Amino acid sequence: DAMVIQNPRYQVTQFGKPVTLSCSQTLNHNVMYWYQQKSSQAPKLLFHYYDKDFNNEADTPDNFQSRRPNTSFCFLDIRSPGLGDAAMYLCATSRRSRVWDYGYTFGSGTRLTVV
Amino acid sequence: AQTVTQSQPEMSVQEAETVTLSCTYDTSENNYYLFWYKQPPSRQMILVIRQEAYKQQNATENRFSVNFQKAAKSFSLKISDSQLGDTAMYFCAFMANYGGSQGNLIFGKGTKLSVKP
Incomplete structure (x- = not known):
């Protein structure tokens, strides 16, 4: 089945140690998103790629970066994780021309713990 | 800026009942889409139902x-005839339509629904 896959499901990192989360998709969708989801809070969009065009949300900290080397893969890099960055990170995809019809397709998320 | 508010952090319902x-x-936008997503425990978020703002008729999808x-x-x-498998976090989400150009999905904080046998 076509899907969005996030690896790893659980990631433990040390305070200040760079960490990378990955997302891959077999849907051939042209838009990929990264959301941060903290407990009891709304999922918050960090940034998205429309093809190779990177779109950063105004309030996304500089500590968060992203890379999309090709259509299928997108990475979230946290350069110096702090305790406040512990959260579930959700990757999602959409086909720009059909987003109204189908919304986004989400991965299962990566739960990041910072120790 | 758009905001989405879900005022019920948690709810519970008996199996087969309606919630x-x-x-x-x-x-301030006139054209937009609204979505409900379901996030079961430890599983991915999936689309439950969507509504186009210019359509007056309410959307339906089976029991939803x-x-x-x-x-x-x-x-x-x-949710009619609630089933145990409906137990999940439910997110309401908004997406603006800027003359054919998409906005991004904006979520509420979610409602945790528990269906009890």
Whole structure:
């Protein structure tokens, strides 16, 4: 089945140690998103790629970066994780021309713990 | 800026009964889409139902239906004949349509629904 896959499901990192989360998709969708989801809070969009065009949300900290080397893969890099960055990170995809019809397709998320 | 508010952090319902989850939103846009997503424990978020703002008819998908009140900016989800598999976090989400150019999905904080046997 076509899907969005996030690896790893659980990631433990040390305070200040760079960490990378990955997302891959077999849907051939042209838009990929990264959301941060903290407990009891709304999922918050960090940034998205429309093809190779990177779109950063105004309030996304500089500590968060992203890379999309090709259509299928997108990475979230946290350069110096702090305790406040512990959260579930959700990757999602959409086909720009059909987003109204189908919304986004989400991965299962990566739960990041910072120790 | 658009905002989405879900005022019920947690709800519970007996199996086979009906439950309604509330959602309100704030926007100055006239064209937009509204969505309900379901996030089961430790599983991916999936689309439950969607509503186009220019359509007056409420969307339905099997046991799921919405009550869309555009003037009141209200978009509630009704689940009929609740099943144990409906236990999940439910997110209401908004997406603006800027003349054919998409906005991004903006979520509410979610409602945790527990279906009890």
